[in-house]
Amino acid sequence: MAIARGYAATDASKPLTPFTFERREPNADDVVISIQYCGVCHSDIHQARNEWGNSHYPMVPGHEIVGTVTAVGSSVTKFKIGDHVGVGCFVDSCVGCAARDLDNEQYMPGLVQTYNDFEAAGKTPTYGGYSDSIVVKEGYVLSIPDNLPLDAAAPLLCAGITLYSPLRHWNAGPGMKVAILGMGGLGHMGVKLAHAMGADVTVLSQSLSKKEDGLRLGADHYYATSDAETFKALAGTFDLIICTVSAEIDWNAYLNLLKVNGSMVLVGVPEHSVPVHAFSLVPGRRSLAGSMIGSIKETQEMLDFCGEHNIVSEIEKINISEINEAYERVLKSDVRYRFVIDIASLKA
Ligand SMILES: [Zn+2]
Numbered sequence: 001m002a003i004a005r006g007y008a009a010t011d012a013s014k015p016l017t018p019f020t021f022e023r024r025e026p027n028a029d030d031v032v033i034s035i036q037y038c039g040v041c042h043s044d045i046h047q048a049r050n051e052w053g054n055s056h057y058p059m060v061p062g063h064e065i066v067g068t069v070t071a072v073g074s075s076v077t078k079f080k081i082g083d084h085v086g087v088g089c090f091v092d093s094c095v096g097c098a099a100r101d102l103d104n105e106q107y108m109p110g111l112v113q114t115y116n117d118f119e120a121a122g123k124t125p126t127y128g129g130y131s132d133s134i135v136v137k138e139g140y141v142l143s144i145p146d147n148l149p150l151d152a153a154a155p156l157l158c159a160g161i162t163l164y165s166p167l168r169h170w171n172a173g174p175g176m177k178v179a180i181l182g183m184g185g186l187g188h189m190g191v192k193l194a195h196a197m198g199a200d201v202t203v204l205s206q207s208l209s210k211k212e213d214g215l216r217l218g219a220d221h222y223y224a225t226s227d228a229e230t231f232k233a234l235a236g237t238f239d240l241i242i243c244t245v246s247a248e249i250d251w252n253a254y255l256n257l258l259k260v261n262g263s264m265v266l267v268g269v270p271e272h273s274v275p276v277h278a279f280s281l282v283p284g285r286r287s288l289a290g291s292m293i294g295s296i297k298e299t300q301e302m303l304d305f306c307g308e309h310n311i312v313s314e315i316e317k318i319n320i321s322e323i324n325e326a327y328e329r330v331l332k333s334d335v336r337y338r339f340v341i342d343i344a345s346l347k348a
Pocket residue numbers: 041042043044063158159
């Protein structure tokens with residue numbers, strides 16, 4: 001067993017504090033990773049604070065992990081010591097299960113989350129990337145293209161794939177009008193990715209305060225949703241709307257911005273259910289759908305796409321001792337656009 005150092009939540013109402021724990025001995029198919037950076041995802045906060053009601057403590061959050069391989073098991077073929085690698089939201093799935101579908105494994109019941117879960121044997125808790133090392137099966141480790149800076153690449157592992165997967169599934173590309181609803185950690189990745197895919201990209205944000213950033217990152221148009229005129233001007237405009245916000249919004253008003261056959265896809269999860277009127281869908285053969293992260297196969301495809309197009313996240317780097325303050329700022333949307341923890345600060 002190797003000793004790992006990190007930060008953990010010890011119950012729903014306490015701040016994260018330093019925590020020492022054991023990582024398992026690597027098996028033949030495992031990769032040992034020295035973690036260099038870990039992104040801070042809004043779902044880390046939900047789980048650290050037990051807002052989804054399924055939290056186990058102590059919990060080491062973090063599923064936007066990047067680092068360097070320090071050891072590999074005897075049967076590992078894809079990675080070698082020194083490689084730049086990433087780990088996203090899950091570290092195992094239903095291996096050997098007849099229903100395992102490599103294109104859709106993120107939706108399989110046997111999924112093992114990177115933290116706040118138990119490894120396949122059901123005993124050892126999984127601990128995430130707010131720590132200095134992790135041991136992960138080769139099949140769940142991703143290659144980070146050499147040209148991408150590791151710190152800003154970290155958020156690709158969750159925020160990046162969360163937007164890439166629905167953009168690909170709904171065929172974002174030239175001639176398509178795509179709206180990204182929300183200009184935060186997820187939304188700004190959607191702007192960059194949809195632009196690189198060749199779509200005509202519109203940001204729908206509460207105000208115009210981030211307009212300059214949005215246009216710089218690849219948006220063609222930028223509208224404030226606090227302005228009622230926006231909903232008149234854009235009625236029937238979009239092929240695809242990706243909703244990254246988890247606030248309570250009037251979905252009917254947004255569905256009305258879709259063209260005939262258009263789709264609105266939710267990647268954020270509002271706390272309460274929101275009424276949708278059938279008339280928002282039926283007359284335009286419109287769809288309301290959801291999407292969650294992506295498979296390992298698709299996550300690697302996304303990373304390679306980002307390598308080709310030089311896409312990374314816009315980040316604010318923090319020391320791990322600043323994590324509790326960072327959580328408060330995420331809740332106020334006071335970050336441009338993703339916090340990334342410099343894991344070297346654990347040793348300071
Ligand atoms: Zn996440």
